[in-house]
Amino acid sequence: MFCINCFHKSTSVSNSRPHKKQPQIWRRRTCANCHAVFTTYERPSLADNTPIDLADGSTDTFNLGRLILSISKAFTHSPNDAQYSSLWLAQTVEDTLSTDRKSISPEDIEATTHQVLKKFDELAAVQYAAQHKLISSTRKRGRPSLREHGPRSRE
Numbered sequence: 001m002f003c004i005n006c007f008h009k010s011t012s013v014s015n016s017r018p019h020k021k022q023p024q025i026w027r028r029r030t031c032a033n034c035h036a037v038f039t040t041y042e043r044p045s046l047a048d049n050t051p052i053d054l055a056d057g058s059t060d061t062f063n064l065g066r067l068i069l070s071i072s073k074a075f076t077h078s079p080n081d082a083q084y085s086s087l088w089l090a091q092t093v094e095d096t097l098s099t100d101r102k103s104i105s106p107e108d109i110e111a112t113t114h115q116v117l118k119k120f121d122e123l124a125a126v127q128y129a130a131q132h133k134l135i136s137s138t139r140k141r142g143r144p145s146l147r148e149h150g151p152r153s154r155e
């Protein structure tokens with residue numbers, strides 16, 4: 001990997017450690033030219049490993065940016081989480097889906113995202129489910145209870 005400071009062609013790994021709970025390897029790299037030290041992470045890439053089967057028979061590739069955006073929209077009650085939690089929540093969804101399956105469906109992504117959100121923030125899970133029409137049994141209209149956070153207008 002080239003250096004992020006001087007763009008020298010080669011850097012060497014001075015230290016590396018596997019993450020204890022996530023499929024991730026942390027590395028410290030040092031530039032041979034300017035001696036800058038920086039950190040990289042290696043993790044599974046769903047986009048490169050698993051096609052998404054669409055309803056019309058075509059396939060798509062996983063897009064982390066799109067998932068981050070849709071997760072952030074579930075945090076209208078918490079702009080802070082929208083900004084600071086959306087990335088790692090999306091990465092958790094990607095890690096969960098990065099198993100040995102041959103393909104995934106958009107429904108798999110939605111269901112896994114809903115599960116991950118449920119563990120993190122019940123209200124975000126409810127909003128995500130409503131935005132993605134995952135709740136078909138509860139036909140009651142009205143917004144989910146917003147307890148201590150005041151109601152906000154939906155876009």
Ligand SMILES: [Zn+2]
Nearest residue numbers: 003006031034
């Ligand atoms: Zn350098």
